[in-house]
Amino acid sequence: MxxxxxxxxxxxxxxxxxxxxxxxxxxxxxxxxLAHADIEKKTEAIFNRVTVYRTLQxxxxxxxxxxxxxxxxxxxxxxxxxxxxxxxxxxxxVHFICSNCNKTxxxxxxxxxxxxxxxxxxxKQAAMVVTGICEDCK
Amino acid sequence: MxxxxxxxxxxxxxxxxxxxxxxxxxxxxxxxxLAHADIEKKTEAIFNRVTVYRTLQxxxxxxxxxxxxxxxxxxxxxxxxxxxxxxxxxxxxVHFICSNCNKTxxxxxxxxxxxxxxxxxxxKQAAMVVTGICEDCK
DNA sequence: AGAAAAAATGCAATGTTGTTGCAAATATTT
DNA sequence: AAATATTTGCAACAACATTGCATTTTTTCT
Numbered sequence: 001m002x003x004x005x006x007x008x009x010x011x012x013x014x015x016x017x018x019x020x021x022x023x024x025x026x027x028x029x030x031x032x033x034l035a036h037a038d039i040e041k042k043t044e045a046i047f048n049r050v051t052v053y054r055t056l057q058x059x060x061x062x063x064x065x066x067x068x069x070x071x072x073x074x075x076x077x078x079x080x081x082x083x084x085x086x087x088x089x090x091x092x093x094v095h096f097i098c099s100n101c102n103k104t105x106x107x108x109x110x111x112x113x114x115x116x117x118x119x120x121x122x123x124k125q126a127a128m129v130v131t132g133i134c135e136d137c138k
Numbered sequence: 139m140x141x142x143x144x145x146x147x148x149x150x151x152x153x154x155x156x157x158x159x160x161x162x163x164x165x166x167x168x169x170x171x172l173a174h175a176d177i178e179k180k181t182e183a184i185f186n187r188v189t190v191y192r193t194l195q196x197x198x199x200x201x202x203x204x205x206x207x208x209x210x211x212x213x214x215x216x217x218x219x220x221x222x223x224x225x226x227x228x229x230x231x232v233h234f235i236c237s238n239c240n241k242t243x244x245x246x247x248x249x250x251x252x253x254x255x256x257x258x259x260x261x262k263q264a265a266m267v268v269t270g271i272c273e274d275c276k
Numbered sequence: 277a278g279a280a281a282a283a284a285t286g287c288a289a290t291g292t293t294g295t296t297g298c299a300a301a302t303a304t305t306t
Numbered sequence: 307a308a309a310t311a312t313t314t315g316c317a318a319c320a321a322c323a324t325t326g327c328a329t330t331t332t333t334t335c336t
Contacts, residue, residue: 014312015302015303015304015311015312015313016303016304017302017303017312017313017314018302019313019314020313036293036294037293047314047315048314048315048316049293049294049315050294050295050296050314050315050316051313051314051315053293053294053295054313054314055313067209068209069207069208069209069267070207071205071206071207071213071265072205072213073211073213073293073322073323075210075211094253094255096255096259099262107255107256107259109256110253110254110255110256112253112266113251113252113253114251115232115248115250115251115266115268116248117232117234117245117248117268117270118245118247118248118273119273120272120273120276121234121245121270121271121272121273121276122270122271122276123268123269123270124237124268124269124270124271125268125269125270126266126267126268126269127207127209127266127267127268127269128250128253128264128265128266128267129207129264129265129266130253130255130259130261130263130264130265131261131262131263131264131265132255132259132260132261132262132263133259133260133262134258134259135256135257135258135259138258138259138260152283153282153283153284153331153332153333154332154333155283155284155285155331155332156331157284157285158284174322174323175322185285185286186285186286186287187286187322187323188285188286188287188323188324188325189284189285189286191322191323191324192284192285192324193284196284211293211294211322
């Protein structure tokens with residue numbers, strides 16, 4: 001498990017550094033999505049804030065993580081479990097926010113359902129966020 | 139039309155002030171959702187930034203407007219057209235972001251489609267954001 | 277309508293979040 | 307192991323958002 005991060009990084013054409021390994025690790029062991037602040041908290045003693053920002057940006061660019069829409073002012077990131085390529089995400093799955101434990105979870109196997117738009121509207125992408133109680137809190 | 143703002147405000151138990159009337163007006167005449175920055179631009183000569191922040195907060199609390207999830211770091215607000223109560227929003231309609239003109243539009247008549255969740259997940263609310271080209275830009 | 281009470285506003289200060297340029301440190305290539 | 311390329315940390319900065327308090331405005335009460 002711990003041996004995999006270098007491979008993931010190399011496959012994306014990235015240099016293997018301590019910060020990238022550690023941050024990737026956090027995503028791998030997280031059961032939900034992470035906010036920048038979460039990562040900063042868990043690494044503040046180790047890495048500079050700026051490094052965290054840049055690492056997240058890089059990961060998004062390379063298709064390792066994707067960002068999740070939220071209603072408040074936070075950006076959440078989660079691993080791309082399906083084969084995302086650089087700059088091209090296939091995150092057409094539903095995101096779930098548990099109102100009890102507040103975790104955001106990617107329901108990788110639940111695809112966003114189709115929706116009928118009014119005349120003269122054309123669809124490019126669709127995102128869906130569901131709120132409720134997750135399996136752990138049930 | 140212009141006569142309605144005071145009623146809306148009073149019905150929500152709010153004092154009727156110039157800033158609230160003006161900001162509510164902006165929402166009533168807007169054809170899409172508004173970001174804080176939009177409102178600030180259109181009122182900067184008149185009201186303090188802080189007032190705009192507080193007014194938006196108040197409107198959300200009272201169920202006059204609701205916030206819309208976005209993938210980037212911005213918060214968008216739109217009128218609650220269906221009967222929202224304080225703290226309890228019924229904004230179960232689809233939001234549409236035009237990638238050409240960048241407007242966000244509430245598709246009030248398009249309800250969020252049903253989605254099957256995995257076992258042991260229970261749904262409370264669902265939000266959907268569609269990206270594409272709107273009727274005006276077609 | 278006018279006075280008292282309640283609520284909202286503006287200002288200044290402060291906190292939070294995210295970005296940029298550049299020198300030092302680390303990783304990769306040969 | 308040396309040369310090159312990339313990443314990191316620092317410092318400064320910019321944008322965005324919040325808080326306390328005095329002043330102003332709105333509402334309530336008589």
